[in-house]
Amino acid sequence: MEYVLGLKCAICGAEYGIDEVDYVCPKHGDGGRGASGRRATSEGILDVVYDYDRIGAGFTPGRLSGQPANIWRYMPLLPVDPDVARRLSEGTVLGSVGWTPLYPAPRLAAQLGLTHLWVKDDSRQPTASFKDRASAVAVVKARERGAEVVTTASTGNAAAALSGLCAAVGQRNVIFVPRTAPEAKVAQLLAYGSTVLLVDGTYDQAFELCLEAAQAFGWYNRNTAYNPAMSEGKKTAAYEVCEQLPIGARHAAPLTAPDVIFVPVGDGCIIGGIHKGLRDLLALGWIDAMPRIVGVQAAGSSPLVDAWERGLQGWEMEPVEAHSVADSIVAGLPRDRIKALRAVRETGGAFIRVGDEEILAAIPALAQGCGVFAEPAAAAAYAGLIEAVARGLVSADDRVVVLATGSGLKDVASAMKAVEKQPAVVEPTLEAVRQALG
Numbered sequence: 001m002e003y004v005l006g007l008k009c010a011i012c013g014a015e016y017g018i019d020e021v022d023y024v025c026p027k028h029g030d031g032g033r034g035a036s037g038r039r040a041t042s043e044g045i046l047d048v049v050y051d052y053d054r055i056g057a058g059f060t061p062g063r064l065s066g067q068p069a070n071i072w073r074y075m076p077l078l079p080v081d082p083d084v085a086r087r088l089s090e091g092t093v094l095g096s097v098g099w100t101p102l103y104p105a106p107r108l109a110a111q112l113g114l115t116h117l118w119v120k121d122d123s124r125q126p127t128a129s130f131k132d133r134a135s136a137v138a139v140v141k142a143r144e145r146g147a148e149v150v151t152t153a154s155t156g157n158a159a160a161a162l163s164g165l166c167a168a169v170g171q172r173n174v175i176f177v178p179r180t181a182p183e184a185k186v187a188q189l190l191a192y193g194s195t196v197l198l199v200d201g202t203y204d205q206a207f208e209l210c211l212e213a214a215q216a217f218g219w220y221n222r223n224t225a226y227n228p229a230m231s232e233g234k235k236t237a238a239y240e241v242c243e244q245l246p247i248g249a250r251h252a253a254p255l256t257a258p259d260v261i262f263v264p265v266g267d268g269c270i271i272g273g274i275h276k277g278l279r280d281l282l283a284l285g286w287i288d289a290m291p292r293i294v295g296v297q298a299a300g301s302s303p304l305v306d307a308w309e310r311g312l313q314g315w316e317m318e319p320v321e322a323h324s325v326a327d328s329i330v331a332g333l334p335r336d337r338i339k340a341l342r343a344v345r346e347t348g349g350a351f352i353r354v355g356d357e358e359i360l361a362a363i364p365a366l367a368q369g370c371g372v373f374a375e376p377a378a379a380a381a382y383a384g385l386i387e388a389v390a391r392g393l394v395s396a397d398d399r400v401v402v403l404a405t406g407s408g409l410k411d412v413a414s415a416m417k418a419v420e421k422q423p424a425v426v427e428p429t430l431e432a433v434r435q436a437l438g
């Protein structure tokens with residue numbers, strides 16, 4: 001936190017001291033439309049601003065090799081008290097968040113006519129999704145403030161992440177999820193011992209309710225696009241990618257940025273976080289070019305694709321009905337829409353929609369092509385790459401990274417739908433095996 005200069009509104013640019021506001025820009029309201037009925041839901045999301053000169057003076061790329069293999073390796077670039085973060089993460093699950101593998105995927109690349117493709121495997125996080133990056137920061141912030149209870153609303157993974165990481169350090173928490181959340185995610189919450197409220201409504205309604213409850217009861221609020229520290233946790237994936245990519249001949253900077261990065265998008269917090277991470281590295285001079293960021297949405301839940309195509313600003317968007325097999329990216333009014341649109345517009349990227357059939361087909365394609373078993377939302381990023389290649393948005397020599405954001409074990413029912421072949425049932429004899437192999 002010693003390098004944080006303050007917080008800056010993503011809409012009006014107003015700047016605040018780190019202790020001056022808790023969550024969003026007061027000029028843009030933090031109301032939610034719950035009891036008050038105002039239409040200002042979580043607008044006024046803030047960016048955390050750093051003193052890059054001071055960070056760069058002491059924290060050089062050469063220092064990275066001596067840092068722990070987790071998100072805390074980037075401590076000067078995180079908005080946390082380093083002592084609290086170290087104390088909570090040493091020897092706990094909180095210390096296993098981040099530094100997930102970046103796998104080269106040459107067979108998938110060849111199928112697509114590409115030469116450089118990598119898959120960043122965040123199914124390997126402690127609670128099996130990318131959301132651990134943000135929830136880890138939330139747990140540290142809550143402890144810094146001495147919060148009795150931490151809360152979040154979630155389509156499932158942010159909840160599981162908060163729940164698991166709270167359990168690791170003995171932090172009470174209350175979780176709001178839509179009743180339709182997949183069973184595996186709810187099972188995680190219950191096993192970790194969270195107070196779970198299954199909201200009889202949509203994710204958007206669960207989110208509003210959670211905001212209201214946090215305000216009413218004084219809980220620490222982890223909600224996406226409301227708590228500015230969440231993008232900061234998520235940005236660590238961009239740092240890792242640039243550290244893990246092999247040094248390229250045409251890159252003169254100490255770390256290597258890819259040319260294009262594919263991100264599955266629901267609320268838009270991951271994509272906004274990736275953009276923030278890359279902007280940090282560019283400001284520090286650790287990379288020398290900004291990659292194009294491509295956001296992938298499910299066709300049945302694609303308000304950001306619409307807004308991008310129509311040239312709308314985030315605050316002009318209206319909620320839509322949203323449905324998809326990819327439950328983690330179903331959001332009728334994406335909470336982090338302002339940062340999400342900014343990420344794509346400022347990097348010359350694109351928003352792409354993919355149908356549920358393509359999403360399901362991408363699960364076995366990714367699993368068989370590189371050994372990463374992804375849940376539908378995560379497979380959507382790969383489906384988006386296939387679509388982008390077909391549309392000529394990616395060229396053969398682009399260095400491409402696909403974020404695999406969650407494990408296939410989170411939603412086994414969808415995975416079973418995605419594989420056509422039912423396994424053969426055999427008598428326990430070698431003859432039956434011979435016959436089955438045909």
Ligand SMILES: *Cc1c(COP(=O)(O)O)cnc(C)c1O
Nearest residue numbers: 157266267268269270328405406
């Ligand atoms: C949350 C989530 C996403 C989308 O992240 P947003 O910040 O909501 O855009 C993608 N994939 C998985 C597995 C997720 O859990």
Ligand SMILES: [Zn+2]
Nearest residue numbers: 009012025028
């Ligand atoms: Zn503002």
